[in-house]
Amino acid sequence: MGTQFPGLRRLLLFVGDMAIVAVSSYIAMCIVVAYSAVDLDMELYHRMLPVMLSIVGLLVVFEGLLSLKRKKQIEVMLDLAIAMVKMFVIMMAISFFLREFAYSRSILILATIIQFVGLAFWYNLWWQFEQHEMIPREVLVMGSVDENHRLLAHLRTNTYLKDHVKYICPDYDGGQWRAFIKDVDLVILSAEMQLNQKAEMLHYCQINNKQVFILPNFYELYCSKVDLDKIDDIPVFRPRYLGPTAEQRILKRFLDISIAAIATVALIPIFVLIAIAIRVDSPGPIFFTQRRVGQYEKEFSIFKFRTMCVDAEKQTGPVLATVDDPRITRVGRFIRATRIDELPQLINVLIGNMSIVGPRPERAFFVEMLKKELPEYIHRSNVKPGITGMAQVYGKYNTSPYSKLIYDLIYIQKCNVLTDVMIMLKTVRVLVYKEHSAGVGTESHKRNISNVLNKM
Template identity: 30%
Template sequence: MRRKKSALKVFRIIGDMLFVNLSFFIAFYIRFGGFPTKNIQAYTRQIPFITIFAIILFSLYNLYSEQLKKDYADIFYAFIPATFLIVLFSISLSYFIESYAFPRSVFIIVIPVMILVMIAWRYLSLKIEQKISQAIKVVIIGQDGDTAKIIKNINSCADNFFIITDVFTEEGFEEEKEDFKMDCNFNLTIGLDNLLQKLSKINPELVFISGRLNEELKKDLFYHSVEEEWEANLVPDFYEIMLSGADIEQLGELPIFKMKRLNGSAHQLSKRIFDLVFSLFALIITLPITLPVAILIKLESKGPVFFKQKRVSKDNKIFEVYKFRTMVKDAEKNTGPVLASKDDNRITKVGKILRKTRIDEIPQFINVLKGEMSLIGPRPERPHFVEDFEENIPDYEYRHRVKSGITGLAQILGYYSSDAEDKLRLDLLYANKSSFVFDIKIILNTIKVMFMGEKSS
């Protein structure tokens, strides 16, 4: 199984290398009806640089992780921003390397060509992998509201990659099932008694385990999976997420876990410098967008262009976040603090577009310059909702050990409609894994998410 996964990864890398460069040759042919010798020779000398850059970029977009476990959209939408970045890199080469010169029209043509070629190639590779990969039989062991959530996420993967055969859970699953509007095409067992004996009879290939099971049962399942040689995947609880960030060190002959501090102090200085440079650059280059947006907001409805709202950041400090106004003036005058819903009639027509494209978030770069926020971190919540979440969700307070951000792991891996617990898992995971490279990956994937309607809406 491991060899097959490695072979498929090499297959994708080789295919990406070929088709990225094929896209440029197609663009040349469309532009000239052939391949001008001078330009092609200049291009071929730069193929290694473009190819290496593309592979690194695709790696940052997680395009070499197991694609059958992903939603199709996560793969295909990545090629839109990646293509623009590859073309920008190619343009930079053409300016810095004298011999690399060809018409700008080729750069324009290659953008749609590369997007279509790469999406078509990856769709073909997906179908090939589905043909040669056997569907994995899955057993789910869930508890306390996690069961339906695990099933929903399994079903979002590539078609028929996972086949759920058995589900073991506690009472209340019927209500969960109704909430998630799911059909039950598997054996359902209510109750976790004699679980290990039942699993031995089933002999599953893969087991998904809820993090909410008691520690003794999780430990038994772990040892049982080692003995029976089936793969166990744990949906981590908050404590387990924080433990995942520990460094392995040694005390004499004793191995120890050294727990990391959640404030990301190891790279705070570099993070702050990057925040300042990036946000200042972003405010300058977005001026051609923000000025027309300000005019449209004023033309559509009465009220200010900018909207200020109190939010909670690191160490529970209250600050005012800046956004372009997307709702009617005094939207909460009669309701008090209320989360926006899908068809919220308070949102203006311009506001719907700004929210969908996330243009409404641009003024938050001012908050970053002021040091109230960072580019990457947990999204700041309103004090009213923070109080509610801290009362109902264990460990919610720990997300305030790090500075809040414009975007974060919860924004690129979750959905706008994801519940607070799922977002908290991702926020805590970021706090444990925070690094400069990780921040770059999140920024790149944020650009991708902006093209994905369900995630950005």
């Protein structure tokens, strides 16, 4: 059913979600009323239930919980937990501002807990079903030797995807790939392949009904957002400038100021607690300032909570943080993992040299190094750097610079208020998902930096 009727599967999953939310709310009301010796207000329950169901329904769709194929089990549970927390916050806000929908806090807290337990069990069953029903895919990886091995390592590590690499073909000219394609379900084309080669393979996959994944290069990225134009009667594509329009910049700045001002005031208690913890844990200043490259490659001072010992780079020079980095303090390790160290950058947003959402600001040393390795890196400065961004939401701390740059340039193409709001909401997942905040591996980091420096 899951493979043949995906629409029906999603409908059944959604109906089950709504039933669990409704029953859980009723159970929570019954429990609270039983222990508080008051009459059950069924009218309030019936009035509030459609609101709660609408909120949960939207969150389930937004968090991608109606599609469990090729997801980790922990990833599904984490997305569900985040959706329930968001639901609780929204319901609390509605209860505060609209008294006619005022659920008691005890009912709302208990309902959220029961709903999460019920939905977690429900989603675990569906995830198990998906894994059982999911048909493994035979894969052909096509491209350079280095990129093929990198893809192979990712696919072998993430076994839940059930993608089995059957063929690795670095040689396009031999023509052997035609026979391979007929024997696989999925073809992955690397970014380094020539455009005419990709075009021929795409055509061949289309007529043979084979699925294709393409690792984009910069040319394809630029062409993904184009306007149709013409020269006389000749159709042409006109790629757009990589950057937001004046209207988008104004709306984005308004959103930045509003959120940064509210967040700064609301987070003052946390700022105070973190400041005390840093002061007690290690000698040195509470805040850490560092020069970073901003919009149009203008440098500015970024504000962060100090997470390392004083003069951490005195002996090493500029280096990225690594796994189990000895320079990181005990408090610093916690606030880095939770991204609390980034919160003082709200001041940068209010000043105007940063945005809430945008490419992460880097130091000039690394910017110059990466521009020589990746010339398109210069386009990152077409927008203000951000506290969070698409590369942080969809990538990891140790994602390759090339992949991060692709995410950043995709964001710049889609830069608008709606995209910013979506990334802000998804940032919650990054804060609690350990893989996103892990440092780069020491040996791989040294090797990557060495490879770049050797080309400078």
